[in-house]
Amino acid sequence: HKHTILTTFLFILSHTRYSAVFSELTVDGSMLIDRPLRTDETLSQRRQDQSFTPSSSILEWVIWNNSLPNDAVSVYNGYAGRLEYVCKYQCEAGFYSPSEGPYCHYAKSNQEYLSSPFQILVNKDNFEILEWKDGSYGSVPKNSVRTCPGEDIYVGQNKYGLGKVSTQDKCFYLPLKGSEYWYRDYQVLTINENIVSQKIYDVKYITDECKTYKYPPEIMRKTGISNYECSPVTKTDTLTQTYEEQQKWDISFSISVRVSTSIEAGIPLFVEGRFEISTEVAFQYSKGNTVTKTTTDTVTVAITAPPNHSCTATMKRLKYKLNIPFTASLSRTYGNGEIHTTSITGTYDSVQTAEVQTVLDRCEVLNNSKPCT
DSSP states (O other): OHHHHHHHHHHHHHTSTTOOEEBOBOTTSOBOOOEEOOOHHHHTTSOOOOOOOOTTOOOEEEEOOSSOOTTBOEEEETTTTEEEEEEEETTEEEEEOGGGOSOEEEEETTEEEEESSOEEEEOGGGOSOEEEEEEETTOOOTTBOBSSTTOOEEEEEETTEEEEEETTTTEEEEEETTEEEEESEEEEEEEOOOEEEEEEEEEEEOGGGOEEEEOOOEEEEEEEEEEOSSSOEEEEEEEEEEEEEEEEEEESSOOOTTSEEEEEEOOEEEETTEEEEOOOEEEEOSBTTEEEEEEEEEEEEEEEEOTTEEEEEEEEEEEEEEEEEEEEEEEEEETTSOEEEEEEEEEEEEEEEEEEEEEEOOOEEOTTOOOOO
8 A cells, every 4th residue: 555655656746747846944954844846837827027137237257267256246145154156057056155165056956066167257346236136936026147148047045045046947946065955035136227327438549459441432422514615614613411420439248228328538530541539529329339420521613624525523532440449447327326437448430531532533525516616
C-alpha cells in the first residue's frame, strides 16, 4: 500500500507543470517543509507589469578581472553580515562577496552555483539613482534592471541576500548554502527615471583622430541668358538657396527624447584644409542627439553675353563629412533636486558646407541665330 502511494505521488509530480519542489527559508533561518510552486493557472490571475532596462542608462556589466571595479553596485546583507555586489554569470543574476572567493553565486536548477569568470554591475560615478522596489509573483516595476537583453531575468533581493527574479517562473530565486530557495515576495533593482534635465558640456574634440570625406560639388541653382542681339547684353541675377545641416553628438548611451537635454560646445569647422573650433554655443536637442541648422546662402552674379551667345552661371556647394571623437561631461538633474555628473566619450558627426561658389560657364553660340551685319 505504501509502495502504491509513493508511485502515485511520483507520477503526479512528474506530470504537473511548474510544480517542482523547492525549499523556502523562514525568518529565523530554519527550513520550511518543501512545497510546490503555484501552477500557471493560479499565477496567471496576477497581472505582471511591463518592464525594461532603459537604453538611456549608463549602467554596464564589467567582466571580473581579479579586482573589484570602481563604482560596483553593492548592498549590505544584514542576514549574512557582509557586503555583497551585484553580479551575473551569463544571464543568471547573483552576488559576489570578497569573503566568499572570486566567484559569482547564483541559483539554478535547485542548486547554488559558483562560477568564474563573471560580470559585475557598475554604476559609473554613481550617476544613476538606483532604487529597490517591491515585487511579487513575478511582477517587476518599470525600469527594472535586466541581466541580458531579451531575457526576462532581473536583479532582485530579499532580506537574505541578492538573487534573480524570473518573470517566467513568477518568483525570486536565492542562492544560499549550496541550495536554491524561492520566494513570492521580493525587491527588484530599478533605475530612477524622474529626470528633469540633462546637459553636456566641457566638450573637447580629438582633432588628431578626425576622419573627413569630401563630396563632389553639388549644384544648387543655375541662371542663364541668351543674347540674340548684335551687341553684348549683361544680366544681373541673385541666386538664393536654403538648406539644412545636421550636427550629431553620439555618446555611449542614447538620450531619452522625453528629457530636456542641452549641449554647450564649440562647432568644428573645416576651413581651407584645417580645423577651427567656433566659440562655444548652446543647443537644445531637437531629436535625440541631433541639432539641425538651417542656412540660407545668397550670391549675386552679373553675366555678360556676347552677340548670338548663351551664357550660364551655376551656384555650387562644396561639402565635407566630419567624424571627430570627443570627451565631455554630462550632468543630470533629478526631480528630487539631486545633480549627478559623469564623464563621457562620443563622436561628433556632421556634413558641413565648406564653401558656396558661383561658376561662370563658357558661353556657347546660339543655334539658328541671325548673323550680325
